[in-house]
Amino acid sequence: MVGPITLLATAVVLPAAAAGVLRRLLRTSMVLSLPIGISALLVNLFFFPGGSEVLLRLGPVTATREGLELALQVLARILAISGAITLFYLTTRPAELVVDLERRGVSPRLAFVANASVQTVPAMVDRASAIIAAQRARGLDTEGSIAQRARGLVPIVGPVIMGSIAEVEQRTMALEARGFTRPGRRTLLWHPADSGAERVARWLLVLTVPALLVARSAGWLDLLG
């Protein structure tokens, strides 16, 4: 448990505080990890096999001390993982990520797909709301019971998807007309700043992983509890 918590503090909370996104990080990662966190907590707390020290008895199930320890450990891990993912999303602009990936040799097509999938979400939302408005004007029910709404989805999903597919051919042609299919590297106009300190921090984090693995298999971490 000390492991994930140390990780959470040094690799998630500290950097988030430095980047000024600590509050948003806490809120988002809490929401993200709440469902899985609660279920993991309950399952491990009450269904830990072979625990000896009983803390609480609730009908057929018992909570043991060993179960509680494991539950807290799993929870700390979940928080560390969801915190790290949230931190990534809060501090990384998709456009910068894509440019940087491409600079490091990822194929332009792959980078394009990654970029386009992020950028087309708003376009899809726009299209969907335009179609919803149009269908509503013709009397479509988008409110009311779940079943009613589900039925209402049918005439909306079709046009959204068909519209996007029809666009694909036009978009492909337009891309080809601008030389996108040329093999080889593209020119990049800019790339995100990458300071020496960031580079050092990144390498330290990477090196920490084998170090922790070694420490763990050597049993040093057990000393910490």
Place this chain on the structure above:
Amino acid sequence: MLVLEAVSYRYAGAERPAIRQVSLTLDKGEVLGVVGPSEAGKTTLCLVASGLAPRAIRGAMDGRVLLDGADTTALPMHEMAARAGICFQHPQTQLSGICGTVFEEIAFGPMNLGLQRDDVVVRTWDALDVLGITALAERDPMQLSGGQMQLVAIGGLLALRPAHLILDEPTAQLDPGGTRLVGECLARLAAGGASILITEQKTDLLERICGRVVVLEKGGIVAAGPTDEVLAAAGLAAMGVAAPSRVRVRRALAGAGFGDGAIMDALH
């Protein structure tokens, strides 16, 4: 110089060719208009001339497309793109959709060609400059008006510095304001000596910028000649192509008995 020599094109799966035995020449510095009813094959003609058909769209082509006398069959699409840029009707679908600013959007083509960074920047500013949209450089392309987007699309082509521009109904999806905006830009480009092949239903625009016009019907060229003559021909209206407003006004005046005099002179 862009030359189509007896070109026919049949889309994969289609029974009949969409264009048949089309021959035309676009000289350097010339603006050539193409009119014709719906389904006549105007878009197909543009796709073939730009090299997209058959490179990006499956189909069978007969005849030859020549650029400055050289056969283009063996040229890959990205090399065609640097010689003949094509612009379509829909403004949104021609933008890359991955660029946060107009500047990056216009730089997209030259970046694809792998040109030197400085060269890309110069070409991009030049394209913005020629179209008079330098003020839009920092804007989000997806937040522009249709006319502005269309100019950005054209700018993206100009930055490739193609010797020929092919425009397939560039104002068809635009409102009157956008049509005027794009029309003025095209007129400036034409006056500046660009070689342009343009299809349009809006004959007023063609009348303004084209030296010659060809009429395409059912996949074949049925008339060709100087813009004034072709667009004033009686048969055009029957095809669903409206004559330029100047011609229609002249006809209306003549029909109302004002066949000669100062008004008619002013309209010539």
